[in-house]
Amino acid sequence: MNIQPTYSSLDYPGKMALVLFTPGCNLRCKYCHNPQLLKNQQLTRWDIEEIEEEVESNMDFIDAIVLSGGEPLLHVDDIKNFIKQAKDNDLLVKLDTNGLHPDETREIIRDLDYVAMDIKAPLDKYYKISDVYPSNTRELITETINLIMDSDVYLECRTTYVPGLLEPKDVAELTRDLNCNRYTLQQFRNRVTLDSSLSNYEEPNPEFLREILENIETKIPEIRLKSRQFGNQLIKRN
C-alpha cells in the first residue's frame, strides 16, 4: 500500500486520530524525517479502498483523521474520498501541509477542522532548508494562510529549529507578522534525516528554544514549544 496508516493521540491535539501518511512532496527539507515518503507514487484504487476499510472498522475508536505525508495535497482528488467518509461519520479532519498549494486547499477547506502548516524559514529564505522550492513560495504560502484565516478552520503554523540551518533571528522574522491561531517551534531530532550529514547536528537544548520564543514579538495568540524532553509546552499567550 502507498499510504501508511498509524494511530496516534498526538497528531490531532486532544483527539485519537488515524494518521494517513501519503507519498510524495515538492520540497526536499534536509531534516525530513520521512524520507521514504518523498518518492512520488500514485494512489491506487486499492489504496483508497484499504484506507476506507481501515476507517470503517475503527470508527468507534477514533475522533479524527489526519492527512499527513509527504504532502497530501499532491493527491487532492484521492484524499477527497477520505474526507467525505470522515465527514459522513462525524469525524474531525486535520490536514498537515507545507502550505504551497492554495488552490488544492481551497477545494477542501469547507470540510477541514484543523490545518497544521509548516513555515520552514522566513518566506524568502527557504534555500536554507530545501534545495528545491517554488520561486513564488512567499505568494503561495501567504495565499494559503489568508484562505484559512478567512475561514472557520483552526490554523497552527510550525517550524522545526535546526541549529546551523536557522538562527534565532529567523524565528523572530518569520513570526513577526505571521497570522495564525497557534505557533509551535519544534525541536530538531537527528535520528532520521533526508540529508544524512544532519545526523551529526546536535539537537537544540529546549531552554535555548524557550528563550527564542520568549523574545519574539508577535500577535499570534498562542506560542508553544515541542521537545523530546518536555513534550508539547505552552510558552505564552498574547
Ligand code: SF4
Ligand atoms: S515538507 Fe515535510 S514531507 Fe516534504 S520534504 Fe519537507 S519535511 Fe519532508
